[in-house]
Amino acid sequence: MKSIYLGLALILLIFVQACKNKPMKPSVEEEVVYKGIDIEQRMAKYHEVELNTDLSILTEKEKAMLPYLLEAAQIMDELFWLQAFGDKDMLMKYIQDEKTRRFTEINYGPWDRLDNDFPFLEGFREKPAGANFYPPDMTKEEFEAFDDPAKTGLYNVIVRDKNQKLKVVPYHIQYSDQLKKASELLLKAATLAEDSGLKKYLQLRAKALLNDDYYESDIAWLDMKNNTIDFVVGPIENYEDGLFEYKTAYEAYVLVKDKVWSERLAYFNKFLPELQQSLPVMPAYKSEKPGTEGELNAYDVIYYAGDCNAGSKTIAINLPNDPKVQLEKGTRRLQLKNTMKAKFDHILVPISQLIIDPSQTSLVSFDAFFTNTMFHEVAHGLGIKYLVKNKKTEVKDALLEYYSAFEEGKADILGLYMVDYLYNKGELKDIPLESYYVTFVASMFRSIRFGASSSHGKANLMRFNYFIQEKAIERNENGTYKVNIEKMKQAVAKLSREILAIQGDGNKAEAKKWFDERLRISDTLKEDLNRLSSAGIPTDLIFKQGKEVLGL
Numbered sequence: 001m002k003s004i005y006l007g008l009a010l011i012l013l014i015f016v017q018a019c020k021n022k023p024m025k026p027s028v029e030e031e032v033v034y035k036g037i038d039i040e041q042r043m044a045k046y047h048e049v050e051l052n053t054d055l056s057i058l059t060e061k062e063k064a065m066l067p068y069l070l071e072a073a074q075i076m077d078e079l080f081w082l083q084a085f086g087d088k089d090m091l092m093k094y095i096q097d098e099k100t101r102r103f104t105e106i107n108y109g110p111w112d113r114l115d116n117d118f119p120f121l122e123g124f125r126e127k128p129a130g131a132n133f134y135p136p137d138m139t140k141e142e143f144e145a146f147d148d149p150a151k152t153g154l155y156n157v158i159v160r161d162k163n164q165k166l167k168v169v170p171y172h173i174q175y176s177d178q179l180k181k182a183s184e185l186l187l188k189a190a191t192l193a194e195d196s197g198l199k200k201y202l203q204l205r206a207k208a209l210l211n212d213d214y215y216e217s218d219i220a221w222l223d224m225k226n227n228t229i230d231f232v233v234g235p236i237e238n239y240e241d242g243l244f245e246y247k248t249a250y251e252a253y254v255l256v257k258d259k260v261w262s263e264r265l266a267y268f269n270k271f272l273p274e275l276q277q278s279l280p281v282m283p284a285y286k287s288e289k290p291g292t293e294g295e296l297n298a299y300d301v302i303y304y305a306g307d308c309n310a311g312s313k314t315i316a317i318n319l320p321n322d323p324k325v326q327l328e329k330g331t332r333r334l335q336l337k338n339t340m341k342a343k344f345d346h347i348l349v350p351i352s353q354l355i356i357d358p359s360q361t362s363l364v365s366f367d368a369f370f371t372n373t374m375f376h377e378v379a380h381g382l383g384i385k386y387l388v389k390n391k392k393t394e395v396k397d398a399l400l401e402y403y404s405a406f407e408e409g410k411a412d413i414l415g416l417y418m419v420d421y422l423y424n425k426g427e428l429k430d431i432p433l434e435s436y437y438v439t440f441v442a443s444m445f446r447s448i449r450f451g452a453s454s455s456h457g458k459a460n461l462m463r464f465n466y467f468i469q470e471k472a473i474e475r476n477e478n479g480t481y482k483v484n485i486e487k488m489k490q491a492v493a494k495l496s497r498e499i500l501a502i503q504g505d506g507n508k509a510e511a512k513k514w515f516d517e518r519l520r521i522s523d524t525l526k527e528d529l530n531r532l533s534s535a536g537i538p539t540d541l542i543f544k545q546g547k548e549v550l551g552l
């Protein structure tokens, strides 16, 4: 298999370098020991939490399904290693220090994902942009000249054939051994499923893993409504392919639905058309009709594997990605409640204590964080997808490299705008309105720490500078920030208007101006961010997870 050869090539390369001057043939084990750079410091960016939930709500059969799903998830983990790096075992064999081993596992390879992929193992160079989806020596030009319409597919890798020519290999062939095993596990789990929707989905997903056609199983996933257990599995997101964003990476989430919180969420779906109409923009910028068929659900995650377990961890997802399925059926938005709570407790609360004016820290609340995150996801579905003056062009294709930062910025700000709107209608009254605003501001500091390589990081930094300019937040001399609620309300409406205008007009020049002017970290902000790091506040989470943690 390709990945093994790549692994061998890497080891061989290091081996050759290590024993250049030695005529005798030393064993590889003696010669190659990888050492980590600044491992303690890098590790401190993560806080470890246990992934757990109340399993007593499950039936005996549902509990019996979990081991199969966990095992299938572990296969997705194995596949993601192959996609991100190559042969895991081959690499791990030559790392002796326990902490370095753990950090390599967290990163699925020798590159630090929270430090712009810095190669933290001595002997490794920068990460190939196309990860292991393409031959490491392939240039963009060679790919463009490669004449095979399948080459841009989501579910195949590009390898070299015997004559060193590029060749397309579908995932179900490249990874056939692992996928056969995973597929069997899904079928076993399906025999235990009491919910007919879940049974059908697992059966179709098992089939899809073996033929790379996910359409039917995506539809079945959206049709399933009464299940308590959910299993998101397969090749899904395309961020790991930093070269072209074509290839999807394997991942899995094992989820248990929180029915009480889900009901709370379902209630807000009906407000979507009204919310779209309430947006503070000219009618032309809100004429699109959002679907109300989509679902909002809350879950506890009991297992993350593969892509979603690498680097910063997801707290809300919106699937499926297939635009054909989205158009036909909409999407399901999943709020991952226990992970969200862990980020709130271990990251957001400590940040607020250092960064929010003492008179406002008590306003930071989990309810507000959960609600703001939920409306962020909802807001992705509102606003504008096609240009006002040219309904055939998507905003995405007009704004190009600026698009994702503005789309994330839009979701944040419209989300907050909707919270304000619903609050004034008498909804969301469990906590004061100020709580949503102050929690939002504290969370901005959390996201700015993801750095400028993340769209969320960019969006939050630009908005931070905008809020300072509008005096919606003011910095005290001691480096804490006070939220001015009245000015904040005005700034939220004004910023919503500005972002929707940039999107609706496809105004790339204005988007660039925003980047040039507002993607800056002032000296005082730098000081404040350093204060957070020196206080040992983690940037993200890692998980202790699996059968033992769950007591299975």
Ligand SMILES: [Zn+2]
Binding pocket: 376, 377, 380, 408, 411
């Ligand atoms: Zn988003």
